[in-house]
Amino acid sequence: MAQKVLIKGNEAIGEAAIMAGCRHFFGYPITPQNEVAEYISKRMPQVGGCFLQAESELAAINMVYGAAGAGARVMTSSSSPGISLMQEGISYIAASELPCLIVNVMRGGPGLGGIQPSQADYFQATKGGGHGDYRLVVLAPSTIQEMIDLIVEGFDIADQYRNPVMILADGMLGQMMEPVVLEPKKRIERQLPAKDWATTGCDGSRPRNVINSLFMIPEQLEQRNLVLIDKYKRIEQNEVQYQSIDIEGADAVLVAYGTMARIARTVAKKAKELGISVGILRPITLWPFPYDAVAAIGDIPNVKAVFSIEMSAGQMVEDVKLGISGKKPVYFYGRTGGMIPSPNEVLDYICDVLEVR
Structure with a gap:
């Protein structure tokens, strides 16, 4: 039981x-x-x-x-x-x-x-x-x-x-x-x-x-x-596994895994309060990486930017860029050395890139 x-x-x-x-x-x-x-x-x-x-x-x-x-x-x-x-x-x-x-x-x-x-x-x-x-x-x-x-x-x-x-x-x-x-x-x-x-x-x-x-x-x-x-x-x-959340019609899409995916959910909720629609793509298999799912983001008209958010100096972002293949601009936000990005600082970065507040 x-x-x-x-x-x-x-x-x-x-x-x-x-x-x-x-x-x-x-x-x-x-x-x-x-x-x-x-x-x-x-x-x-x-x-x-x-x-x-x-x-x-x-x-x-x-x-x-x-x-x-x-x-x-x-x-x-x-x-x-x-x-x-x-x-x-x-x-x-x-x-x-x-x-x-x-x-x-x-x-x-x-x-x-x-x-x-x-x-x-x-x-x-x-x-x-x-x-x-x-x-x-x-x-x-x-x-x-x-x-x-x-x-x-x-x-x-x-x-x-x-x-x-x-x-x-x-x-x-x-x-x-x-x-x-x-x-x-x-x-x-x-x-x-x-x-x-x-x-x-x-x-x-x-x-x-x-x-x-x-x-x-x-x-x-x-x-x-x-x-x-x-x-x-x-x-x-x-064996590719991933989770897609509210990507259709999104202004921006966050790609995040593990702990950062938890933070991404809070970022999306806070962004909605500002009138910004934020979707999330969460890779569950990092290898094999869900390249096709990332590529599909590039075909969504409303998406203005894709963000890879990580607790690193920027590693998964390389796979995100490979998947997008230049169809959308890809940005990176991360902290290193054991620092965990807060939802507010990630949201501030998204707002700066999208030039909205």
């Missing part, structure tokens, strides 16, 4: 993973996501799972590699600098076509930065922070309930495509509390393939399974890349 509870975002991440059938977690503490591991360390033994605090993020991601290779539903979580340390392992996991879930509760940077919320890891997540031609499916929740639902769905996506999936949250979503229903929403019925590739041992009953990303012969390595590229094309065709 569904329960409605008040829960912290980081704790919800842990509970959602367990609801999704995850029974293996490997990680290393870093603020502002420490409560994820703390919560899972208590819950995993209760469901017969394995929690292990590794000696470093490098060790943690390689433990994920091993467990995923054995066919387990496995997860790690960290925050920005910790995710940076995992990049080599993430590239290995993607190249080896192994499913897993990676959670990044972003903090301010660059460098060690600070522990306040940020969205400055967009490039790292969506463009491939590690080496080689690989992609992660990147899901960006804007509420704790959606974070729960996307974690459950994210594990299924990972298994369907044999690919790592990242949940890109931020310190605010991790630390805030909201009432949620601890039962996943009705999910897309995915036909999840059997994990007949897993290294589970066979006692000679079948050919042995080998998981590997090393191909010394260039032709073989290129063939592996072509297989991955074909998979990424299928993901782009099938």
